[in-house]
Amino acid sequence: MKIAIYGYGNLGRGVECAARQNPDAELVGVFTRRAPETVKTLTGVPVYAAADITRYKDEIDVLILCGGSATDLPKMTPVLAKDFNVIDSFDTHANIPAHFAAVDAAAKESGHLALISAGWDPGMFSLNRLYASAKDARQYTVPIPAALDAVRSGSMPELTTREKHLRECYVVAEDGADKAAIEEAIKTMPNYFSDYDTTVTFITAEEMQKNHAELPHGGFVIRTGKTGLNKEHTHTIEYSLKLDSNPEFTSSALIAFARAIDRKAKRGETGCRTVFDVAPADLSPLSGDELRAHML
Amino acid sequence: MKIAIYGYGNLGRGVECAARQNPDAELVGVFTRRAPETVKTLTGVPVYAAADITRYKDEIDVLILCGGSATDLPKMTPVLAKDFNVIDSFDTHANIPAHFAAVDAAAKESGHLALISAGWDPGMFSLNRLYASAKDARQYTVPIPAALDAVRSGSMPELTTREKHLRECYVVAEDGADKAAIEEAIKTMPNYFSDYDTTVTFITAEEMQKNHAELPHGGFVIRTGKTGLNKEHTHTIEYSLKLDSNPEFTSSALIAFARAIDRKAKRGETGCRTVFDVAPADLSPLSGDELRAHML
Numbered sequence: 001m002k003i004a005i006y007g008y009g010n011l012g013r014g015v016e017c018a019a020r021q022n023p024d025a026e027l028v029g030v031f032t033r034r035a036p037e038t039v040k041t042l043t044g045v046p047v048y049a050a051a052d053i054t055r056y057k058d059e060i061d062v063l064i065l066c067g068g069s070a071t072d073l074p075k076m077t078p079v080l081a082k083d084f085n086v087i088d089s090f091d092t093h094a095n096i097p098a099h100f101a102a103v104d105a106a107a108k109e110s111g112h113l114a115l116i117s118a119g120w121d122p123g124m125f126s127l128n129r130l131y132a133s134a135k136d137a138r139q140y141t142v143p144i145p146a147a148l149d150a151v152r153s154g155s156m157p158e159l160t161t162r163e164k165h166l167r168e169c170y171v172v173a174e175d176g177a178d179k180a181a182i183e184e185a186i187k188t189m190p191n192y193f194s195d196y197d198t199t200v201t202f203i204t205a206e207e208m209q210k211n212h213a214e215l216p217h218g219g220f221v222i223r224t225g226k227t228g229l230n231k232e233h234t235h236t237i238e239y240s241l242k243l244d245s246n247p248e249f250t251s252s253a254l255i256a257f258a259r260a261i262d263r264k265a266k267r268g269e270t271g272c273r274t275v276f277d278v279a280p281a282d283l284s285p286l287s288g289d290e291l292r293a294h295m296l
Numbered sequence: 297m298k299i300a301i302y303g304y305g306n307l308g309r310g311v312e313c314a315a316r317q318n319p320d321a322e323l324v325g326v327f328t329r330r331a332p333e334t335v336k337t338l339t340g341v342p343v344y345a346a347a348d349i350t351r352y353k354d355e356i357d358v359l360i361l362c363g364g365s366a367t368d369l370p371k372m373t374p375v376l377a378k379d380f381n382v383i384d385s386f387d388t389h390a391n392i393p394a395h396f397a398a399v400d401a402a403a404k405e406s407g408h409l410a411l412i413s414a415g416w417d418p419g420m421f422s423l424n425r426l427y428a429s430a431k432d433a434r435q436y437t438v439p440i441p442a443a444l445d446a447v448r449s450g451s452m453p454e455l456t457t458r459e460k461h462l463r464e465c466y467v468v469a470e471d472g473a474d475k476a477a478i479e480e481a482i483k484t485m486p487n488y489f490s491d492y493d494t495t496v497t498f499i500t501a502e503e504m505q506k507n508h509a510e511l512p513h514g515g516f517v518i519r520t521g522k523t524g525l526n527k528e529h530t531h532t533i534e535y536s537l538k539l540d541s542n543p544e545f546t547s548s549a550l551i552a553f554a555r556a557i558d559r560k561a562k563r564g565e566t567g568c569r570t571v572f573d574v575a576p577a578d579l580s581p582l583s584g585d586e587l588r589a590h591m592l
Contacts, residue, residue: 014523017523017524017525018523021523042525043525093592096588096589096592097585097588097589100588117592122592124427124533126591126592127427127576128535129591130576130577130579130580130587130591131420131423131576131579133580161491195457195491225548227310227313227314227317227540227541227544227545227547227548228313228541228544229313229338229339233539233540233541233544234540235537235538235539235540235541235544235545236536236537236538237420237535237536237537238534238535238536239424239533239534239535240532240533240534241531241532241533242531242532243529243531244523244529244530244531245523245524245529245531248523248524248529248531249523249531251523252521252523274587274588274592275576275592276575276576276577276580276584276587276588276591276592277575277576277577277584278575278576279572279573279574279575280423280426280427280571280572280573280574281426281572281573283426283427284426284429284572288572288573289393291426291570291572292392292393292396292570292572293392293393295422295425295426295572296389296392296413296418296422296570296571296572
């Protein structure tokens with residue numbers, strides 16, 4: 001598939017690097033609103049003026065939009081969906097329904113296919129929330145000042161796990177959940193939390209989005225569920241991400257979802273999609289036969 | 297959707313319990329190869345003879361096959377796909393391609409839809425292998441005999457984490473992976489392994505399947521990847537399951553995938569599918585609008 005990058009900041013550079021790791025992706029170029037001659041790409045990919053992009057309509061299978069969610073993407077994605085199959089990483093959770101509606105209308109009218117909100121959250125975390133119907137949690141490991149001071153003093157102290165770090169957990173519980181049971185389950189979790197002084201704070205989904213969305217190093221989606229005639233059995237699913245580079249992880253996800261959008265567009269689909277609408281097989285360069293033989 | 301259970305062992309009873317937790321699933325009955333009057337269900341659902349099942353063709357949207365993978369399902373799934381939309385939890389990894397081909401042919405010929413190999417592995421673990429293109433790992437926490445003896449003696453010893461348990465890890469590495477780096481990364485993982493004497497053993501995918509497939513309490517799928525111009529950034533995804541009851545977890549997955557098969561059959565799809573072919577949205581009772589507003 002032939003892809004192009006629209007917007008060349010951290011995310012655009014991440015997509016440029018990620019494209020090299022995907023042998024089925026050919027990067028046609030970078031489109032920028034700056035003067036193209038002032039922009040130098042990491043890998044020597046050509047740079048074009050954003051204003052000229054419609055000239056390249058027939059050379060691009062999927063256009064990857066690397067603008068910001070606050071002001072760029074709400075305008076950019078619907079406009080570019082008139083001429084291209086597009087994919088973005090729009091991450092303002094509260095505005096997703098409105099963004100979806102605007103992009104869906106533009107893409108259906110022009111006969112193109114769009115996918116919004118791919119990345120880690122929304123994106124991979126959303127998939128795991130859906131698969132498990134789970135809520136969110138974020139956990140921070142916080143150094144204890146007295147331990148830092150002791151180490152800095154040069155006295156080479158022998159410190160226990162508990163003396164070195166606190167664990168702070170922020171949890172969005174489901175409606176009607178037993179919060180005391182959740183707090184107890186977290187605090188007594190062996191190896192993870194029981195060896196630490198751990199605080200558990202319950203917050204709303206809105207507070208999670210407002211105050212904990214930018215977490216640089218990842219987070220968790222945890223789901224516990226009960227089964228059995230009298231709900232006597234407990235199951236725990238935990239999905240965690242630890243990221244060195246948020247934009248580069250997002251870039252890799254964008255390329256995989258661009259692959260899916262390219263295939264679905266070639267099958268005649270139009271309109272707007274999210275990660276929930278993509279069958280996992282469409283993300284992989286492997287065939288159905290290969291996936292069943294090696295991944296199932 | 298109207299579902300029925302074919303085969304009434306641990307898995308069949310699990311599906312019976314799981315059906316009560318899914319308001320959109322109506323359990324029509326249990327079909328057994330034993331004499332129906334000798335079988336008593338947990339919830340009073342009626343029991344019918346397996347030999348009579350074709351009489352109930354028009355009353356069942358999806359038939360959930362709860363036979364064993366060794367001898368039951370290879371025959372049962374293709375035969376029943378002639379008259380029903382079916383779903384099974386076939387878990388003999390090496391025979392999946394042959395089972396898929398047999399079920400696909402039968403379902404296409406009769407105009408029905410089938411899904412094979414749903415559950416936790418194959419199933420949820422397969423999805424996470426695909427999303428991350430990752431390999432498998434299993435970890436056992438093994439009590440140290442000297443610690444058990446000390447506790448049993450009644451001397452009430454104070455034992456450290458390291459004195460109580462060993463950690464044994466079995467890992468299937470990707471071709472060409474740096475095994476020394478993987479071993480070092482596992483052994484030094486804080487909170488998980490660094491507080492234990494941990495052994496790491498590399499095995500083949502076949503050995504994993506043969507010797508570690510029956511793990512009662514779950515396992516891990518771990519993927520580390522590198523991004524950046526010179527692959528200077530590392531990312532770690534970890535997906536783990538801890539299960540009190542393997543058949544009941546599998547049952548809950550079967551009902552969610554039955555929902556997807558019911559929807560896809562009503563859209564006119566025929567043939568055989570796996571978990572890779574199901575868009576996540578089709579597993580949820582929520583609408584696309586609800587998913588985008590609350591789960592994305």
